[in-house]
Amino acid sequence: MYKGVKMGFLVRMISTDATLTAMAADTTDIVSEMQKIHNTSKVCSAALGRTLTAASLIGSSLKGKDDTVTVRFNGNGKAGSVIAVSDSDGNVRGCISEPRVELPLNSKGKLDVASAIGTDGFLTVIKDLGLKEPYIGQVPIVSGEVAEDITSYFAISEQIPTVCGLGVLVDPKTEEIICSGGFIIQLLPYAGEEVISKLEKCIEKIEPVTTMLVKGMTPEEICRTVLDGFELEVLDDASPVYRCNCSRQRVEAALISTGEQALREMAQDEKTEVTCHFCNKKYVFTPEQILSLIRK
Numbered sequence: 556m557y558k559g560v561k562m563g564f565l566v567r568m569i570s571t572d573a574t575l576t577a578m579a580a581d582t583t584d585i586v587s588e589m590q591k592i593h594n595t596s597k598v599c600s601a602a603l604g605r606t607l608t609a610a611s612l613i614g615s616s617l618k619g620k621d622d623t624v625t626v627r628f629n630g631n632g633k634a635g636s637v638i639a640v641s642d643s644d645g646n647v648r649g650c651i652s653e654p655r656v657e658l659p660l661n662s663k664g665k666l667d668v669a670s671a672i673g674t675d676g677f678l679t680v681i682k683d684l685g686l687k688e689p690y691i692g693q694v695p696i697v698s699g700e701v702a703e704d705i706t707s708y709f710a711i712s713e714q715i716p717t718v719c720g721l722g723v724l725v726d727p728k729t730e731e732i733i734c735s736g737g738f739i740i741q742l743l744p745y746a747g748e749e750v751i752s753k754l755e756k757c758i759e760k761i762e763p764v765t766t767m768l769v770k771g772m773t774p775e776e777i778c779r780t781v782l783d784g785f786e787l788e789v790l791d792d793a794s795p796v797y798r799c800n801c802s803r804q805r806v807e808a809a810l811i812s813t814g815e816q817a818l819r820e821m822a823q824d825e826k827t828e829v830t831c832h833f834c835n836k837k838y839v840f841t842p843e844q845i846l847s848l849i850r851k
Contacts, residue, residue: 565615565645565793566774571786574746575754578615579738579774579781580795582608585647586723586735588797592835595654597725599634600732601666603651604723605701606639608737610649611795613705614641617682625681628704630696632673633658640833645795648833666725669699678704680712702737709741716742718754720781722764734768738777757782799834806831806838811848821845 565580586604589595595603610626617624620643628637635652661667674696682690692712696704702721709717721737742751760783767777779787806829810818821827822845829838840848 564774565611565795566778567615567790567792568775568778568787569790570782571788572745572750573743574750575740575742575782575785576790577738577740577778577782577787578612579736579777580608580612580615580645581734581736581768581774582611582795583732583735583768585611585795585797587732589649590730590732592797593651593654595651595730596657597727597730598658598666598668598671599651599654599656600725600730601723602628602634602637602668602671602701603639603649603654604732604735605668605721605737606637607647607649607797608721608723608735609701609705609719609739610639610641611645611647612737612739613680614643614647615645615793615795617643617684619643619685621685623683625679625683626705627679627681628672628676628696628699628701629679630673630676630699632669632671632699634671637672641795642798645793646798647795648797648799650832668701672696672699672701674699678708680708705739716746716751718758720761720764722768724765724769734765736764736768736774736777738764738774738781740782753784754782757784799831799836801831801834801836803838807848807851810840810845811851815849818845818849 567578569576590600606626614624622643625640634656637651639649641647658667658670676696677693678696679693694708694711697707702719705719706717709715718740723735724733761781822842827840
């Protein structure tokens with residue numbers, strides 16, 4: 556589908572009694588691509604990787620072709636802001652302010668994602684649905700572990716009971732991504748107490764996402780394993796990629812928006828270089844090209 560581009564695998568499912576939906580993704584290739592672009596440390600790979608996975612899953616449920624969702628953590632943590640943007644096919648891009656932060660393992664011997672992201676701030680979800688104004692939901696960060704915060708966002712901002720699991724397994728020596736993925740389960744309005752009780756029992760037995768991926772489970776198998784006892788059918792699937800939509804035209808528009816005075820100041824330099832935060836691609840402008848933007 557995307558020749559020469561590393562892909563993820565994503566599936567969306569619904570219970571046959573229409574009481575809940577489930578979606579899961581294997582984002583190993585996506586997060587590996589991110590790690591190569593941003594050269595993230597182990598803990599930053601986990602923080603941004605989980606956020607990319609969450610954004611891809613949320614994005615896949617958007618209905619419009621041009622709809623997008625932005626998931627942004629500003630928790631005053633060691634790694635600074637963590638941002639991921641997804642389209643309606645789950646294609647995703649992201650960035651992190653301090654990609655090389657190194658932190659000791661937490662008390663459980665795991666990567667300390669909570670300290671990297673921080674808990675003194677907010678999780679903001681912006682859905683651009685092609686309307687005059689985007690939908691913006693914001694909730695306080697509850698743990699900084701990402702999955703719990705995504706669950707909190709849906710419960711508070713969209714009033715949807717949600718279960719979320721996310722994981723990134725990183726090689727402690729090489730920093731390469733071994734596996735990455737996640738799932739989101741959401742109750743539908745027709746779900747009664749019996750369904751809720753049944754789901755709670757399933758949650759008690761859930762293994763870590765990375766454990767299931769290391770076993771070789773596909774996203775569909777993860778959904779069926781997590782929701783053992785529920786009858787599920789596939790709604791659709793996708794092969795999302797790490798994809799940046801930057802272009803010289805977009806950069807020119809951004810430069811023009813800075814105003815004539817700023818452009819004239821830039822034109823005094825031998826060259827103006829703009830680097831994309833999401834893919835690190837560099838766009839170089841000569842003084843003549845900067846001045847031509849003023850005429851535009």
